[in-house]
């Protein structure tokens with residue numbers, strides 16, 4: 001029932017306290033994101049990575065703070081439901097001119113669901129659906145920057161305009177030769193658009209904040225001509241002499257999808273109106289769900305909310321059943337999927353075989369490590385949910401039996417919300433993009449037969465990419481632990497991505513050792529490991545027998561990645577990282593990099 005009067009005085013105060021809590025959160029989030037520019041200018045790479053990691057924690061801290069305040073000042077948990085109903089309505093009122101209303105609604109949900117009982121998790125009390133529109137929000141303050149800027153060059157002024165676009169970001173560090181680089185960009189644009197006639201609406205639109213991640217800053221925008229739009233991104237990096245360079249020009253949806261991939265760390269972007277950024281980015285990548293764009297901007301809680309809404313919507317508009325995911329079953333994770341939906345759901349099992357010496361807490365710790373670490377395009381991001389309810393009739397019986405057997409503590413089948421429908425409630429799960437497991441992908445090639453050119457290419461590409469994936473992880477200080485093919489998947493654009501995190505370690509925590517020479521004949525003949533092995537010892541020479549049983553696979557692997565079987569390779573990377581080196585990660589093919597002429601080495605330290 002809609003209340004005709006908002007007559008509970010404490011309702012406004014609670015709503016206001018909640019809004020203050022959110023505003024404080026966004027202020028801190030934005031300040032940290034805005035500082036990325038200075039860290040980039042001063043080449044503070046460790047600082048940038050630390051900030052990327054720490055910012056992820058901000059949200060939960062602020063939710064906790066706000067929940068405590070509501071309990072302390074208003075005894076929020078004891079308030080009757082009429083009051084809570086009014087709290088939501090007051091809050092909507094406070095959102096009318098807000099610049100981040102969708103984020104503030106999610107914050108409201110996060111706090112409220114900590115206080116109210118599950119039976120009240122519906123639209124009267126929380127924002128199951130958004131109440132306030134994010135369309136056409138503008139910041140009218142006089143000094144406000146617009147979300148994006150438009151430039152209207154002619155053919156003759158294109159070069160100069162491109163230079164001005166980059167100049168307008170006012171980076172406080174010198175370019176090596178900006179005009180030369182914008183010349184490269186111009187040539188790349190011309191290769192794309194050729195000699196087409198420039199229409200009346202010809203323009204370049206550029207988001208007014210740079211996107212920062214690791215050692216890069218990215219200009220993001222689009223070229224519009226008539227009915228055509230060409231998305232682009234320009235990575236700006238430091239060259240070895242410490243001067244700025246535009247490193248490449250990325251164009252089109254595919255390039256941008258790579259840049260904004262779910263397998264990479266989140267960007268730092270100074271945004272007053274995030275929904276306007278998302279809308280702009282969506283025009284560049286229409287197939288990318290909004291949830292993933294919010295994630296990529298570091299607004300992961302919003303990503304999670306939108307993902308869940310998309311998921312419920314998909315459930316309503318589909319009829320297939322959840323099933324055990326195809327592939328080799330995990331020893332620590334129970335994995336299921338819904339064939340019509342491109343994600344997998346992972347539950348930590350209650351017990352594991354003896355070779356998996358781990359605990360639920362340790363596994364959660366590893367997943368958290370991946371979330372906070374630079375994923376370098378090689379580790380899938382996961383969304384973590386608790387108490388997720390699914391309709392029972394959508395579950396395959398075999399899957400229920402599997403969960404009952406391996407993860408009974410995580411399963412409840414009941415009608416918790418009292419609507420007469422049985423639900424499967426999973427206490428804790430991770431959700432991640434579904435990929436084709438690499439073992440299945442390779443098997444497809446073997447089944448077709450390697451005499452077939454396409455099958456052979458599929459095999460070769462997978463093996464080369466697999467090694468590249470491991471090398472990228474190594475450069476990012478990650479030892480994947482379990483490198484079997486089944487723990488890697490192929491994404492839509494053919495990239496190999498790792499997804500089995502329970503044995504992951506920092507490279508710098510591992511000891512890479514050579515297998516010692518046998519002491520005597522007995523050692524040599526023994527099928528057992530006769531030398532002592534510490535918990536963090538790794539013997540790269542022993543990887544071969546597990547991975548390279550197939551001679552064709554072995555040939556390709558040894559040709560491109562034989563160094564992965566040499567302890568010296570791992571040790572050298574470990575030492576580089578320990579010496580403070582921060583690797584370069586290019587979210588594009590190295591061939592795309594502009595060929596900058598080599599510079600004389602710097603005389604002073606940059």
Ligand SMILES: Nc1ncnc2c1ncn2[C@@H]1O[C@H](COP(=O)(O)OP(=O)(O)OP(=O)(O)O)[C@@H](O)[C@H]1O
Pocket residue numbers: 325326327328329330331332333334335344380432433434435436437482486487489499500501502
């Ligand atoms: N993102 C994904 N896309 C597709 N399939 C997946 C995905 N994640 C997991 N799987 C499937 O589920 C299986 C088990 O997943 P995972 O490797 O995460 O579990 P695990 O218990 O950690 O495995 P292990 O026994 O190797 O430690 C995989 O072998 C694969 O077949």
